[in-house]
Amino acid sequence: MKNIKLLYSPRAWALPFHSSKKRWMVLVVHRRAGKTTAAINFIQLSALKNKNCRYAYIAPTYKQAKNVAWAILKDYSRDIPGIEQRESELTVRYPSGSTITLFGADSPDSLRGMGLAGVVFDEYSQQPSNIFSEVVRPMLADHNGYAIWIGTPKGKNEFYRLYQKALNNPDWLILKLTVEDTEVLDINELSDARKVMSDEEFLQEWYCSFEASIKGAYYAKEIAQARNENRITFVPYDKTLKVHTVSDIGVGSAWATGFYQIVSNELHMIDYWQGKESEAMPDFVKILRDKPYIYGKHFAPHDIRAKELSTGKTRLETAQMLGINFEIVTQMSVDDGINAGRLIFSKLWINEKTCEKWLDAISQYRQDYNEKSEMFSEKPIHDWTSHGSDVHRYASIVEHQMTNEETKEYISDVPYETPGIGSSITFQNVYNPMSTISVGLSKNRIKWLQKQKHDRLKDQASSYETNTPWQKPGL
Numbered sequence: 001m002k003n004i005k006l007l008y009s010p011r012a013w014a015l016p017f018h019s020s021k022k023r024w025m026v027l028v029v030h031r032r033a034g035k036t037t038a039a040i041n042f043i044q045l046s047a048l049k050n051k052n053c054r055y056a057y058i059a060p061t062y063k064q065a066k067n068v069a070w071a072i073l074k075d076y077s078r079d080i081p082g083i084e085q086r087e088s089e090l091t092v093r094y095p096s097g098s099t100i101t102l103f104g105a106d107s108p109d110s111l112r113g114m115g116l117a118g119v120v121f122d123e124y125s126q127q128p129s130n131i132f133s134e135v136v137r138p139m140l141a142d143h144n145g146y147a148i149w150i151g152t153p154k155g156k157n158e159f160y161r162l163y164q165k166a167l168n169n170p171d172w173l174i175l176k177l178t179v180e181d182t183e184v185l186d187i188n189e190l191s192d193a194r195k196v197m198s199d200e201e202f203l204q205e206w207y208c209s210f211e212a213s214i215k216g217a218y219y220a221k222e223i224a225q226a227r228n229e230n231r232i233t234f235v236p237y238d239k240t241l242k243v244h245t246v247s248d249i250g251v252g253s254a255w256a257t258g259f260y261q262i263v264s265n266e267l268h269m270i271d272y273w274q275g276k277e278s279e280a281m282p283d284f285v286k287i288l289r290d291k292p293y294i295y296g297k298h299f300a301p302h303d304i305r306a307k308e309l310s311t312g313k314t315r316l317e318t319a320q321m322l323g324i325n326f327e328i329v330t331q332m333s334v335d336d337g338i339n340a341g342r343l344i345f346s347k348l349w350i351n352e353k354t355c356e357k358w359l360d361a362i363s364q365y366r367q368d369y370n371e372k373s374e375m376f377s378e379k380p381i382h383d384w385t386s387h388g389s390d391v392h393r394y395a396s397i398v399e400h401q402m403t404n405e406e407t408k409e410y411i412s413d414v415p416y417e418t419p420g421i422g423s424s425i426t427f428q429n430v431y432n433p434m435s436t437i438s439v440g441l442s443k444n445r446i447k448w449l450q451k452q453k454h455d456r457l458k459d460q461a462s463s464y465e466t467n468t469p470w471q472k473p474g475l
Contacts, residue, residue, distance in 0.1 A: 029151075050096060125151050201215065219392075243259050300394075
């Protein structure tokens with residue numbers, strides 16, 4: 001590589017970071033320390049040194065990547081001879097043939113399929129907890145690529161767990177730097193900030209506290225109370241009780257399902273599943289069958305009745321064909337549903353290990369805050385936290401319908417006549433009278449139906465007093 005003079009001059013706190021040769025690096029650094037600038041210049045140096053490699057910078061959203069990081073990357077690369085800045089792709093191509101591209105964690109599928117020599121996750125606490133393990137980690141394998149996680153804490157989530165995991169691992173670089181460590185901010189500026197910030201906000205933003213709640217989080221108080229009362233812990237599956245599922249229907253990560261049990265007057269959330277890639281209804285059904293649970297009811301929102309263009313069937317009909325009978329969650333405004341979700345939290349017990357992804361989502365489900373107007377938006381931010389949080393909202397609406405009683409079977413609403421082999425019979429869905437289900441009939445199934453008819457008629461005859469002897473009815 002020819003000698004190229006870069007515009008970047010690292011701050012003192014970043015020198016150990018730039019000199020590190022470790023593959024995995026976690027930087028927990030206070031706000032306005034310049035961590036994004038340091039991380040972008042780290043991968044830029046790699047792109048200059050190494051030929052024909054791909055590097056990625058991932059922000060919580062594509063919009064954030066464009067508004068914040070793209071200006072920094074363009075500024076620090078503009079004087080490098082032979083570079084090409086592609087605005088439409090948020091990509092810089094270097095003379096070495098290597099590239100840096102900016103992405104958003106809100107569109108993880110845009111990352112799939114490529115090989116990476118290095119990646120930066122910025123504000124990792126605001127990104128889906130599975131984006132590294134399921135999406136990015138396999139992409140680093142071919143090049144033995146490295147990963148850098150940077151951010152300021154926003155509660156105890158995947159960023160916190162990553163930091164804790166790395167603390168005692170000599171193969172990782174760990175930096176946790178407060179304003180007193182970096183000394184990059186004027187003391188008068190900090191004094192002024194303290195006047196307008198709560199103690200929790202001040203400790204989070206400037207002293208990297210993981211204990212503070214997230215600004216605008218809907219369930220912050222309820223989650224804190226649940227932790228204080230030790231209701232977020234190991235919650236076992238009770239084999240003597242039914243398991244009810246509540247789903248937010250979608251494709252891939254937009255599908256989320258909670259698994260619940262009613263134990264006395266408590267609601268136990270024992271498990272959680274979220275789809276990935278293109279997983280949909282058939283994958284959900286397989287997940288249900290693979291788990292060891294005895295199921296009660298399955299709940300889904302009203303949009304399960306919407307027809308899919310690819311099949312011409314509703315998801316409700318597809319589920320019935322696969323043997324799963326959904327009940328429809330009563331429609332309720334989002335605000336009323338959130339209030340119901342808050343109320344039900346006092347009786348909710350959560351299995352911390354199996355519901356880890358759900359806890360990350362529900363903890364960060366929040367209103368947007370406008371710094372200029374100093375007001376919260378009326379509606380929640382729609383991002384990766386929405387699907388798990390919608391599961392909780394739906395569960396709070398249908399909790400009273402979750403019972404440990406036997407569920408009803410499908411009952412025919414027409415007089416029974418023995419059908420022929422190879423035909424089908426249509427039953428009314430007692431949970432949704434507007435829909436039906438058709439069952440194909442084999443020789444064995446016809447014999448079974450004939451026996452059911454015989455037994456039913458016998459029971460009906462014996463339930464009445466009669467002066468004449470009972471005779472076996474004809475089939």
